[in-house]
Amino acid sequence: MKKELLDNILNDLKNVVSIEASAIVTRSGLLISADLPQNMGGETFAAMSATILGAAETATLEMKKGVPKRVIITTEEEKIITVGSGEKALLVCITSDPNLELVLEELEKAAEKVEKIL
Numbered sequence: 001m002k003k004e005l006l007d008n009i010l011n012d013l014k015n016v017v018s019i020e021a022s023a024i025v026t027r028s029g030l031l032i033s034a035d036l037p038q039n040m041g042g043e044t045f046a047a048m049s050a051t052i053l054g055a056a057e058t059a060t061l062e063m064k065k066g067v068p069k070r071v072i073i074t075t076e077e078e079k080i081i082t083v084g085s086g087e088k089a090l091l092v093c094i095t096s097d098p099n100l101e102l103v104l105e106e107l108e109k110a111a112e113k114v115e116k117i118l
Helices: 002-016 042-062 100-117
Strands: 019-026 031-035 070-074 079-085 089-095
Touching: 002 019, 002 031, 002 100, 019 042, 031 042, 042 070, 042 079, 042 089, 079 100, 089 100
Parallel strands: none
Antiparallel strands: 019 031, 019 089, 070 079, 079 089
16 A cells, blocks of 8 residues: 555656656665666666765765755766655656756655655
8 A cells, every 4th residue: 555655646746746756765776666767777876876875974974064955966967866765665766857846846746755655
C-alpha cells in the first residue's frame, strides 16, 4: 500500500514538471521507490544521493549554519536535486526544466507527502 502511494507521488510530480528521473530514498541510501530510466542503476543512484546530502548536512552543521534544505548539482544539461523528506527519507530528481522555482516548489510539496506516508 505504501509503495503504491509513493509511486503515485513520483508519477504526479512527473506530470507537473519535466522530470527525467526521480526516487524516494532512505537517508541511509536504500531505494524505496523510483521512476528511473532502465539504463540507470537505481541502487547506486540512491546511495550516492544520500551520501551527497549527508555530506552537505555534515559540512553545514560543522560550520554551524543549520541543516540544508536541498542540494542541487548542476551539469551543462540537467540538475540533480535532492531534498529531505522528514527524518527517514529523501526525494531526488533529475530535471532539465528551465523553471527551477516551479520544480523546487513541486519537490517540496512531494517531499511533504512522502514524509506523511513514511
